[in-house]
Amino acid sequence: MENQPDVVVSVKGATIYQNGMPVLSDVYFDVHKGEFVYIVGRTGSGKTSLLKTLYADLPLYKGDVEVAGIQLFNIKRRDIAKLRRRIGIVFQDFQLLMDRSVADNLFFVMRATGWRSTAKMKQRMNEVLLRVGLSGATSKMPHQLSGGEQQRVVIARALLNEPAILIADEPTGNLDPAVGEEIMDLFMKINRSGTAVLMATHNYQFIEQFPARVLKCEHGTLLDSTLHNFDLKTLF
Numbered sequence: 523m524e525n526q527p528d529v530v531v532s533v534k535g536a537t538i539y540q541n542g543m544p545v546l547s548d549v550y551f552d553v554h555k556g557e558f559v560y561i562v563g564r565t566g567s568g569k570t571s572l573l574k575t576l577y578a579d580l581p582l583y584k585g586d587v588e589v590a591g592i593q594l595f596n597i598k599r600r601d602i603a604k605l606r607r608r609i610g611i612v613f614q615d616f617q618l619l620m621d622r623s624v625a626d627n628l629f630f631v632m633r634a635t636g637w638r639s640t641a642k643m644k645q646r647m648n649e650v651l652l653r654v655g656l657s658g659a660t661s662k663m664p665h666q667l668s669g670g671e672q673q674r675v676v677i678a679r680a681l682l683n684e685p686a687i688l689i690a691d692e693p694t695g696n697l698d699p700a701v702g703e704e705i706m707d708l709f710m711k712i713n714r715s716g717t718a719v720l721m722a723t724h725n726y727q728f729i730e731q732f733p734a735r736v737l738k739c740e741h742g743t744l745l746d747s748t749l750h751n752f753d754l755k756t757l758f
């Protein structure tokens with residue numbers, strides 16, 4: 523990937539394992555800078571396992587995978603921390619620290635990822651909260667926010683270190699459809715400003731509404747809509 527600066531994720535011949543069992547084999551795909559890519563597939567088809575492998579929550583035993591310039595095979599702990607600083611991760615369950623304010627949730631991540639200057643941290647916090655439309659929320663506790671607002675804070679948190687890519691696992695799965703649509707809009711806006719997005723979803727309507735390249739986990743491997751003709755109706 524060093525020779526391909528436009529590639530944010532490069533997967534060549536990977537096998538994705540879960541508990542020692544292969545879930546997906548012969549996985550090949552790239553994600554380019556600024557691209558938006560969906561991952562779909564039936565329950566249990568391997569979407570989450572694939573994403574977890576990309577952010578080094580599951581080990582890579584086979585294949586050549588590089589994410590944000592970091593090789594994942596035999597990755598060292600130090601490089602895992604570096605990898606997580608270069609990517610943003612958004613889950614279905616919002617995973618905010620519930621006993622801390624929005625500001626403290628964001629400061630916590632900034633301190634853990636090497637930020638030191640309080641003035642710079644405050645400035646960055648204001649920037650990311652503005653981007654997700656939550657400027658006034660710094661002193662709020664998570665329970666004072668709606669589900670959609672909590673997910674916006676998670677997206678703001680994921681943006682803190684200007685990641686090259688947002689990896690999102692069913693980010694609208696726990697939200698009402700209308701709120702989910704607003705979150706999709708936000709992802710699209712962030713994507714248009716240059717951040718790549720790789721998003722697992724079960725929501726076929728969003729793919730119709732916000733069309734983009736689709737990767738499909740099926741029969742133990744990954745199919746790519748740019749290489750195979752998918753009928754959207756058979757995606758799930």
Ligand SMILES: Nc1ncnc2c1ncn2[C@@H]1O[C@H](COP(=O)(O)OP(=O)(O)OP(=O)(O)O)[C@@H](O)[C@H]1O
Pocket residue numbers: 540541545563564565566567568569570571572739
């Ligand atoms: N912690 C785990 N331990 C063992 N097996 C697991 C674990 N998590 C998932 N699996 C298995 O790995 C396979 C892939 O699961 P995975 O969660 O990646 O699928 P998914 O496509 O994300 O599903 P969903 O759409 O339901 O989130 C399934 O057979 C699942 O049962």
